Amino acid sequence: xxxxxxxxxRRIILAIPTLLGVSVIVFLMIHMLPGDPAQLLAPPEAxxxxxxxxxxxxxxxxxxxxxxxxxxxxALKGEFGKSLFTGHTVSELLWPAYLNTLTLSxxxxxxxLVIGVLMGIYAALRPNxxxxxxxxxxxxxxxxxxxxxxxxxLIEIFSVWLRLLPSGGSGTFKxxxxxxxxxxxxxxxxxxxxxxxxMLEVLSQEYIRTARAxxxxxxxxxxxxxLRNALIPVVTVAGLIFGYMMAxxxxxxxxxxFPGLGxxxxxxxxxxxxxIVQAGILVVATTFVVINTAVDILxxxxxxxxxxx
Amino acid sequence: xxxxxxxxxxxxxxxxxxxxxIRVGGIIVATFVLMGLLAxxxxxxxxxxxxxxxxxxxxxxxxPFGTDFAGRDILSRVIxxxxxxxxxxxxxxxxxxIAGVLVGGLSAYVGGWIDEVVxxxxxxxxxxxxxxxxLFVAAIVGPGLENVIVAVxxxxxxxxxxxxxxxxxxxxxxxxxxxxxxxxxxNASIFARYLLPNSLAPIVVHATLRTAASILTAAGLSFLxxxxxxxxPEWGQMMSDARTYLVTAxxxxxxxxxxxxxxxxxxxxxxDGLNDVLNPKMEV
Amino acid sequence: xxLEVHDLRVSYHTDEGTVKAVDSVTLSLGRRETLxxxxxxxxxxxxxxxxxxGLLPKTARVDGSIRFLNKELTSLRxxxxxxxxxxxITIVFQEPMTALNPVFTIGKxxxxxxxxxxxxxxxxxxxxxxxxxxxxxxxxxxxxxxxYPHELSGGMRxxxxxxxxxxxxxxxxxxxxxxxxxxxxxxxxxxxLIAELKSQVEASFIFIxxxxxxxxxVGDRVAVMYAGKIVEMASKEEIFSNPMxxxxxxxxxxxxxxxxxxxxxxxxxxxxxxxxxxxxxxxxRCPLADERCAEEEPALMEVGSGHWVACHRVSGSGRW
Ligand SMILES: Nc1ncnc2c1ncn2[C@@H]1O[C@H](COP(=O)(O)OP(=O)(O)O)[C@@H](O)[C@H]1O
Ligand SMILES: [Mg+2]
Numbered sequence: 001x002x003x004x005x006x007x008x009x010r011r012i013i014l015a016i017p018t019l020l021g022v023s024v025i026v027f028l029m030i031h032m033l034p035g036d037p038a039q040l041l042a043p044p045e046a047x048x049x050x051x052x053x054x055x056x057x058x059x060x061x062x063x064x065x066x067x068x069x070x071x072x073x074x075a076l077k078g079e080f081g082k083s084l085f086t087g088h089t090v091s092e093l094l095w096p097a098y099l100n101t102l103t104l105s106x107x108x109x110x111x112x113l114v115i116g117v118l119m120g121i122y123a124a125l126r127p128n129x130x131x132x133x134x135x136x137x138x139x140x141x142x143x144x145x146x147x148x149x150x151x152x153x154l155i156e157i158f159s160v161w162l163r164l165l166p167s168g169g170s171g172t173f174k175x176x177x178x179x180x181x182x183x184x185x186x187x188x189x190x191x192x193x194x195x196x197x198x199m200l201e202v203l204s205q206e207y208i209r210t211a212r213a214x215x216x217x218x219x220x221x222x223x224x225x226x227l228r229n230a231l232i233p234v235v236t237v238a239g240l241i242f243g244y245m246m247a248x249x250x251x252x253x254x255x256x257x258f259p260g261l262g263x264x265x266x267x268x269x270x271x272x273x274x275x276i277v278q279a280g281i282l283v284v285a286t287t288f289v290v291i292n293t294a295v296d297i298l299x300x301x302x303x304x305x306x307x308x309x
Numbered sequence: 310x311x312x313x314x315x316x317x318x319x320x321x322x323x324x325x326x327x328x329x330x331i332r333v334g335g336i337i338v339a340t341f342v343l344m345g346l347l348a349x350x351x352x353x354x355x356x357x358x359x360x361x362x363x364x365x366x367x368x369x370x371x372x373p374f375g376t377d378f379a380g381r382d383i384l385s386r387v388i389x390x391x392x393x394x395x396x397x398x399x400x401x402x403x404x405x406x407i408a409g410v411l412v413g414g415l416s417a418y419v420g421g422w423i424d425e426v427v428x429x430x431x432x433x434x435x436x437x438x439x440x441x442x443x444l445f446v447a448a449i450v451g452p453g454l455e456n457v458i459v460a461v462x463x464x465x466x467x468x469x470x471x472x473x474x475x476x477x478x479x480x481x482x483x484x485x486x487x488x489x490x491x492x493x494x495x496n497a498s499i500f501a502r503y504l505l506p507n508s509l510a511p512i513v514v515h516a517t518l519r520t521a522a523s524i525l526t527a528a529g530l531s532f533l534x535x536x537x538x539x540x541x542p543e544w545g546q547m548m549s550d551a552r553t554y555l556v557t558a559x560x561x562x563x564x565x566x567x568x569x570x571x572x573x574x575x576x577x578x579x580x581d582g583l584n585d586v587l588n589p590k591m592e593v
Numbered sequence: 594x595x596l597e598v599h600d601l602r603v604s605y606h607t608d609e610g611t612v613k614a615v616d617s618v619t620l621s622l623g624r625r626e627t628l629x630x631x632x633x634x635x636x637x638x639x640x641x642x643x644x645x646x647g648l649l650p651k652t653a654r655v656d657g658s659i660r661f662l663n664k665e666l667t668s669l670r671x672x673x674x675x676x677x678x679x680x681x682i683t684i685v686f687q688e689p690m691t692a693l694n695p696v697f698t699i700g701k702x703x704x705x706x707x708x709x710x711x712x713x714x715x716x717x718x719x720x721x722x723x724x725x726x727x728x729x730x731x732x733x734x735x736x737x738x739x740x741y742p743h744e745l746s747g748g749m750r751x752x753x754x755x756x757x758x759x760x761x762x763x764x765x766x767x768x769x770x771x772x773x774x775x776x777x778x779x780x781x782x783x784x785x786l787i788a789e790l791k792s793q794v795e796a797s798f799i800f801i802x803x804x805x806x807x808x809x810x811v812g813d814r815v816a817v818m819y820a821g822k823i824v825e826m827a828s829k830e831e832i833f834s835n836p837m838x839x840x841x842x843x844x845x846x847x848x849x850x851x852x853x854x855x856x857x858x859x860x861x862x863x864x865x866x867x868x869x870x871x872x873x874x875x876x877x878r879c880p881l882a883d884e885r886c887a888e889e890e891p892a893l894m895e896v897g898s899g900h901w902v903a904c905h906r907v908s909g910s911g912r913w
Contacts, residue, residue: 017429018429018432018433019436021429021432021433022437025433025445026445029445029448029449032449033449140574140577141574143577144570144573144574144577145570145573146528146545146566146570146573147529148529148548149548149566149570152548152551152552152555152562152566153566155555156555156559159555160555160556167552167555168552205691206686206688206691207691207693207694207695210686210692210693210694211694211702212678213648213678213679213683213684213686214678214683214705214706214709215676215677215678215680215706215709216679216709218675220705228694228696228697229694229696232696243439244438244439246438247437247438247439247440247441247444248439248440250440250441250529250533251532251533254532254533257552265444266534266535269444269447269448277448281437281441281445281448284437284438284441285436285437285441288438289436302696303695303696304696304741304743305695305741
């Protein structure tokens with residue numbers, strides 16, 4: 001087996017205990033809440049008999065570990081029970097919302113990566129000049145920006161003043177532009193900072209001097225020889241940022257009344273619709289772990305040195 | 310009282326005062342802290358009582374930032390909002406730092422299966438990205454000032470465990486720690502005399518940066534309605550019904566947003582500057 | 594002459610002041626000639642090398658003239674200079690461990706050099722690279738082409754860089770302490786390889802080292818540098834049989850001997866080049882120095898055919 005294959009397998013195995021831990025915490029949520037779990041998981045108008053039925057159906061009278069096994073085997077099948085109030089199953093609500101959030105995050109991520117990487121390179125090529133300081137300051141402004149406030153500002157500009165884009169809702173591509181721009185700008189700030197720092201570091205390396213010493217053209221040196229190395233840490237940052245975007249979507253979706261997972265979770269928290277809350281949080285955290293694992297694997301592909309470890 | 314500083318501390322201090330990020334960030338943070346502390350004396354109006362006849366007035370000479378739907382002075386609410394943010398962020402970061410330093414330091418120092426378990430738990434906690442962990446806690450404990458503090462503290466805790474553990478592991482390998490252990494210095498004393506000071510710089514830097522993140526997260530929770538509840542003035546919460554006033558009264562959400570943005574910026578600047586001064590790497 | 598350096602001065606701007614790393618250096622190099630430059634660390638050898646190949650950092654300021662292939666390099670447009678680099682002038686650096694890009698294979702690096710300067714096909718590029726890897730005696734050239742730098746030893750990497758520097762048959766090859774970072778046993782192998790290759794190619798060489806023994810073994814002529822200046826220059830036979838400058842004599846005593854006899858390092862160290870000593874820069878360390886040495890800078894003068902020295906105590910001015 002190649003070093004790379006071994007590394008990939010080990011990295012995947014390493015993610016499993018983390019995912020189990022996440023599922024345990026989410027599972028325990030219902031037991032951490034004050035009150036009787038069966039009562040919490042029953043619709044408010046449920047009779048005592050109905051509550052008892054739920055208790056038995058969900059195994060809430062069984063020992064905790066057995067309950068967890070039931071929870072997990074259902075979760076692995078993508079089943080999270082029924083929403084307490086809407087009459088839908090959790091899956092019916094969860095997956096469309098998840099897809100919306102995923103679309104939003106991917107779009108924002110693409111946006112953030114392109115802008116951020118370009119900004120970072122642009123700054124790193126002329127360190128400590130006006131343009132570098134401009135990029136550095138902009139990035140700092142970006143990471144300090146409350147994402148929901150940025151969303152409101154963009155609505156004010158593009159929807160209220162210019163009347164170009166809808167201020168909320170979903171359905172068409174136009175509805176995606178402002179929310180993904182909002183998330184993407186904040187992402188770009190993080191990516192820009194990371195790219196600048198790592199590009200500066202790489203440009204001072206000896207192998208860059210070697211490439212120049214052999215007359216390789218600037219374009220090749222910067223965009224291939226340097227960038228390939230500089231992007232290695234950026235890939236990790238990008239993985240983290242993608243997670244933040246899925247979480248940050250909670251706020252952005254609220255601002256834009258966008259029917260994503262974040263909105264679903266928040267509404268469910270208000271409604272005390274706990275199966276939805278559990279499923280939503282589990283899905284976001286799982287996605288985050290999966291993405292970070294994928295990023296680590298990608299890391300090994302672009303950085304041959306890591307495969308040794 | 311005059312304190313004699315040793316030369317290296319003096320040098321660091323001089324460097325810090327010359328750093329532009331520290332100066333600008335420091336001024337912003339100081340303003341924020343003063344605003345929070347002195348809110349009762351500098352706010353022109355009672356932040357919780359409004360005059361319904363003055364509802365949703367745009368900025369004017371009587372109300373420089375205008376009023377909200379209940380006729381409350383937004384300037385006063387912004388000033389008092391600083392106090393709420395100050396309380397939430399400092400208390401929650403303080404709790405997280407203390408808990409993180411103890412757990413992370415001990416975990417690194419003791420090692421073995423305890424360290425393994427702590428690392429795993431931290432990994433799991435960090436698998437809830439950003440605001441999600443705070444959201445999760447808020448879902449369990451419900452809204453309210455104290456609960457936001459708990460949620461934000463828990464959201465910061467694993468970060469500090471990780472940092473403290475990392476630098477304690479480094480310090481543990483150093484000769485003077487091994488020497489101290491060899492001559493039988495007690496664990497507690499080694500912890501306090503070597504591991505802790507060695508980790509101070511990254512902890513201070515990170516605490517500053519996490520304060521920025523915590524202010525954002527707390528405001529986010531309140532914006533969602535899961536944090537500080539009205540009538541307590543809080544910036545995020547003041548913006549929560551902004552959508553209603555997008556066209557008619559944008560001042561309702563613009564001013565608290567500016568306050569929030571600048572405060573977070575101040576802590577980020579300060580953190581960046583401290584990082585440059587305290588963790589000097591190769592300067593380009 | 595292939596290369597003529599005239600009154601070259603290079604200084605770096607730093608917070609501590611201006612470092613005069615190369616001060617009024619004049620030298621020339623004919624075709625197929627090898628000039629060895631020797632001097633302790635900090636005497637300005639690398640700065641001289643970098644100024645010839647045009648890779649000085651932006652903080653450096655260059656005055657004087659460097660003529661190469663009838664072009665004035667100090668005022669050459671960057672794009673034109675870039676085309677010379679890797680094609681007509683090449684360089685091998687000291688540190689093979691960090692000189693190669695960690696995320697690309699050896700094959701990609703050598704191929705890019707070829708395609709940049711020659712155009713042509715990938716196949717031609719790789720076959721030439723393979724041929725040269727053979728000439729520098731790496732075991733299994735084909736496998737090395739698809740290797741990443743971290744998979745090769747330091748000696749192997751230096752061989753790869755030597756192959757890269759010779760592959761396009763340049764006019765001038767600069768080697769800046771190519772063996773200093775290697776194990777002693779590997780050093781000897783690489784030196785032997787360089788000597789062997791020198792006879793196979795048309796290039797001229799500038800070979801930089803801090804070991805006068807190595808310099809004399811590799812060079813046709815030897816230039817001794819101290820604190821940014823050339824203090825003595827002569828054929829290798831002359832340098833060995835008739836070293837005139839006290840610094841050269843010191844370096845000679847400092848050469849590690851195969852027999853393992855006593856090595857005498859020169860006491861003291863190279864001064865800071867921000868405020869170099871007045872007069873002769875070597876005078877604070879010189880056993881023969883007198884007042885004049887501290888006041889007046891000795892000029893580089895020809896004392897015999899092709900033998901140049903800058904020292905008041907040996908100058909042909911007749912004053913002494
Ligand atoms: N990039 C630089 N910036 C400032 N000073 C430098 C730089 N490179 C070299 N120097 C200084 O120039 C002098 C000559 O250095 P160098 O050319 O590297 O000598 P050598 O190769 O003989 O060791 C030294 O004093 C060194 O500190
Ligand atoms: Mg050198």
